[in-house]
Amino acid sequence: MKIKVDVSDGKNIFFISDFHLWHKNVIGFDNRPFLDEAGNPDVLAMHQTIIKNWNDTVGDNDIVFYLGDLVFGRKEWANSVIFALRGKIHYIIGNHDKYNDVVDYKRFESVNDYVDLNIDGDPEHPNEHFVLMHYPIYSWNRMHHGSSHIHGHSHGNLHHGESADYYKNRRVIDVGCNVINYTPISYKEIISRFKNIKTNVKKKQS
Numbered sequence: 001m002k003i004k005v006d007v008s009d010g011k012n013i014f015f016i017s018d019f020h021l022w023h024k025n026v027i028g029f030d031n032r033p034f035l036d037e038a039g040n041p042d043v044l045a046m047h048q049t050i051i052k053n054w055n056d057t058v059g060d061n062d063i064v065f066y067l068g069d070l071v072f073g074r075k076e077w078a079n080s081v082i083f084a085l086r087g088k089i090h091y092i093i094g095n096h097d098k099y100n101d102v103v104d105y106k107r108f109e110s111v112n113d114y115v116d117l118n119i120d121g122d123p124e125h126p127n128e129h130f131v132l133m134h135y136p137i138y139s140w141n142r143m144h145h146g147s148s149h150i151h152g153h154s155h156g157n158l159h160h161g162e163s164a165d166y167y168k169n170r171r172v173i174d175v176g177c178n179v180i181n182y183t184p185i186s187y188k189e190i191i192s193r194f195k196n197i198k199t200n201v202k203k204k205q206s
Helices: 024-029 043-057 075-082 099-104 161-167 187-193
Strands: 002-006 013-016 063-066 088-092 110-112 114-120 128-133 148-151 172-174
Touching (some): 088 114, 099 110, 110 114, 128 187
Parallel strands (some): 002 114, 013 063
16 A cells, blocks of 8 residues: 655654564563563563553654554454554554454555555655564565665564575665664654665665
8 A cells, every 4th residue: 555644734753563462472572671570471561661662752643554463362452552652643554464453453554565655745754664564574665766675474584594694785774663772763763773874775686
């Protein structure tokens, strides 16, 4: 789906993914810092941090693109979190999500598998283009013309070992919540991180 957002009225746009609400094991898998006094996973502390960080960052008129994997368990378990969050939210489906369940929340502005996002109205960053998907894409739309790719799913695991080259000199970022300190990241911050990458590097054909 193609979405165009005009930010000339001062609204901001943010990105985040992979909350995995009520998923105790993800706290261990991701080494998330949410443990009770006995050292056991504390999902309520995780939820409270997610809500606080979000609402301290996002305004009521701001837009957030959430890139999938919301809750691990019954869909209604997510209600206490998603209805506490500020702003307008567009949802991109993850592998742990069911499309009909996400639509049934009636909380999200749109629900898609993939979004081509154009941001207009910012004189410092005119005509910015982002490709959004839960999964990392090796070759995305307009990647050699200054487009950036935003994904989730990997929980930061592609930053290590052989896969780390995926990010080298490429305008691509993992916005899994454990990678960005459980706080939505703005499009301006993402652009700032890419300021030394003019375009994505084409690899020579052998």
